[in-house]
Amino acid sequence: MGDLTKYSSYKSTEESWFLKIPEHWSIYRLKHVFGITKRIVGELGHDVLSITQTGIKVKDTESGAGQLSMDYSKYQQVDKGDFAMNHMDLLTGYVDISKFNGVISPDYRVFKMTYAECESQYLLYTLQLCYTNRIFFKYGKGVSMLGRWRLPAENFKNFLIPIPPKEEQTKIATFLNYKLAKIDRFIRKKRVLLNLNVERRKSFTSQIIKSDTVQLLRLSSVTKFEERQIERSDNETYTPIGLYNRGRGIFHKEQTFGKDLGDSTFYYIKEGDVILSGQFAWEGAVTLASSTDENCVASHRYPILGCDLDIIKPEFLYSYFTISEGFLLLDLHSRGAAGRNRPLNPRRLVKEKIPIPSIALQEELAKIYHNEERLKATVLNEIKIVEEYKTALIAEAVTGKIDVRDFEIPETLDEETYEDLEEELSLAAEDEAEYQTEEID
Structure with a gap:
């Protein structure tokens, strides 16, 4: 360092995550440093806060972009300077000091610093470390496979931290x-x-769809739905995938036994597949599978398009969906009014005609x-x-x-x-x- x-x-010490501390430091239980508060607001009209892995944020309750509660009457009051943590999810949850006055889910834990000999930012770094390094995890209870691994109040109160x-x-x-x-x-x-x-790649895509070489062709004539259904074996492991929004790519979930995959139908992925999210295509959740994604599996909620390589390159089709013209098609064929629930209709999508430039220009884009x-x-x-x-x-x-x-x-x-x-x-x-x-x- x-x-x-x-x-x-x-x-x-006897603590596994700080086996030794400086001689003059002390060790405190969190209950001697914080006081848990649960002040139920009981009415609406407040900023609604949420805890993300980048901190506490104000929810956008007007646009419906987030998953909103139907009833805020049980929400807790949060003041600027209060600590709040998602103690119900030790896998992906977080803790932060609020910069806002507002209300927060009754499932979260809100607490104030009560010990005058502590510095709030030091405590925040310590508690955030307990999330990022999963130190809290061994003190939790629940069902981790379901993403519900919570930190009970008594375990929180008796949790030990070093205090200089x-x-x-x-x-x-x-x-x-x-x-x-x-x-x-x-x-x-x-x-x-x-x-x-x-942006360079998107700009080039926007240029070549206006070139003299463009043909206006229906998607269904140059692509096909790839449905390589797996023959599921209960004791075989599979790697399901998910998509980030705004064209940011694909991620692999943990390997899962066939018996634990759920009721969905799953299909194998191959390099060159263009994959759409059936739920969040309208947020730009689209990707192009690479060699590292070979033989991962996607549920039926992820339509997979294979390209006729003599006419359309998968790199072009993917990139087309990330620029405004392609994004508008994804948005147009994603219908719904319940918050973020706007499923894509892929059968209608492939009836659309799109501008397809020459293979030579598409190959430049592919590079x-x-x-x-x-x-x-x-x-x-x-x-x-x-x-x-x-x-x-x-x-x-x-x-x-x-x-x-x-x-x-x-x-x-x-x-x-x-x-x-x-x-x-x-x-x-x-x-x-x-x-x-x-x-x-």
Whole structure:
């Protein structure tokens, strides 16, 4: 962790996630630091808050973009500065300090800091670490396969955390605020690079559908629905997929036994398949399967289109659906009025005619697409490694493995300072990559 040193003396604990802490630190139960509050509001007219993995946000209750409750009468009051956590879901939940006054689900836990010798930002970093490193998980109860693994109130109250003196907590929080802001800037620059390449590919797609070579052809004449149904075996494992919205790609879910796949019909995926989300196509949930997706499975809720390669390239069809003209078709054929429930009608979609440029222009687009994908793989791996470094830095600081008391934040945050941090992150990424290679070998 750079020039930072360790403390001069440590003492042992019985806690698995901080086996040793600095000699002068203390250990507290959360019930001695926080007081749980449950103030039922009882009426509407308040901002409705939700907890995401990027923090507490105000829900958009007007547009219906989120899944909204039909009854807010049991919602809890949240004031600015209150802590709130999704204690019902230790797998994907989170905790944050609210920047808003509002109301929040009765299923969440709202609590205030009651111990004057604590610094709220230090406590927040500690609690967030307990989510990201799944420290809370072993204290939970429920059915993890269903995504319901909750932290009971008594387990929360008796959970132990390390507490340094207040002045030191402030030092740790200030150090992490500075370091993490710079790390986040590094990540933002990488994401901007990705977005620029996405926009380049979209711009080229918009150009070639206006070229003189374009034919206006019905989708059903150049594509077909691929339905490679699996012969499900109860004790065989399968890898289901899901789609991100806004054309951000595909993700693999955990391997699942055939007997646990549910009642859906599942189909094998092959490289070159264009996959749509039957529920969220109107949000741009579309992707192009790569070689890494081969033999994963998609439920019947994900229509799969195969292309007639003599006429239409899958890279073009995918990219067409990500620009405004293609997106409008997905939106047009997604009907519904219940919040986000707007299922796609794929049979109607394929009756539409779309502009298809020459194969030569499509092949140029395919090169741009595959360059974008290679860059994306590289950048996302860099971001993953830096995110791991970020989590490790928080863990080192809040458990006393590094001493930040003498750390001084530069008076001017100039470009040179940023470049120093970028070099540090690059070295961290190289170290992690070497470690991963050794593990694989």
